[in-house]
Amino acid sequence: xxxxxxxxxxxxxxxxxxxxxxxxxxxxxxxxxxxxxxxxxxxxxxxxxxxxxxxxxxxxxxxxxxxxxxxxxxxxxxxxxxxxxxxxxxxxxxxxxxxxxxxxxxxxxxxxxxxxxxxxxx
Numbered sequence: 001x002x003x004x005x006x007x008x009x010x011x012x013x014x015x016x017x018x019x020x021x022x023x024x025x026x027x028x029x030x031x032x033x034x035x036x037x038x039x040x041x042x043x044x045x046x047x048x049x050x051x052x053x054x055x056x057x058x059x060x061x062x063x064x065x066x067x068x069x070x071x072x073x074x075x076x077x078x079x080x081x082x083x084x085x086x087x088x089x090x091x092x093x094x095x096x097x098x099x100x101x102x103x104x105x106x107x108x109x110x111x112x113x114x115x116x117x118x119x120x121x122x
Contacts, residue, residue: 007011012064018051025117027057027065030105038107039074043081050110054082057118064121075101094121 038051045053054078059065067073068091075082075098082101087093095118096104108116 006052024117025119028054028116029118030113032117033113035110038072039081039084039105041082041084043074051107052110052113053107054105054106059098059101059104060099061099064097065118066121067093067095067106067116067118068092069108069112069116071106071112074105074107076103076105077101078103 009046032055034055035052035122036047036049037045037053039053043103059075066086070086070088072084072086073095074084075102082098084107085096087095106116106118
């Protein structure tokens, strides 16, 4: 009976910790990345086997965002490209505010796929 209680306690702990680790606020959906592309400074989608880019992410210029890996953030208003800004300082980096933007696309090197995070800053 005691072994069963210990087992159930450990199992419950693992389940709770797993739920907590999966509840991060990462705005990048790595399950729907465009592999082998990135958005240039001119707004062109260019092929590059080492790069990944996100689908458009909703962007609210009244909020602050942080990114934790070197990346290119492309700002859009609807389908209209505004600009691409490269971020490569010490993380986390605060993403610039672009007032007229309503979505962004993040492009980054494939080696950052498992660790890149875009979050709302607090």
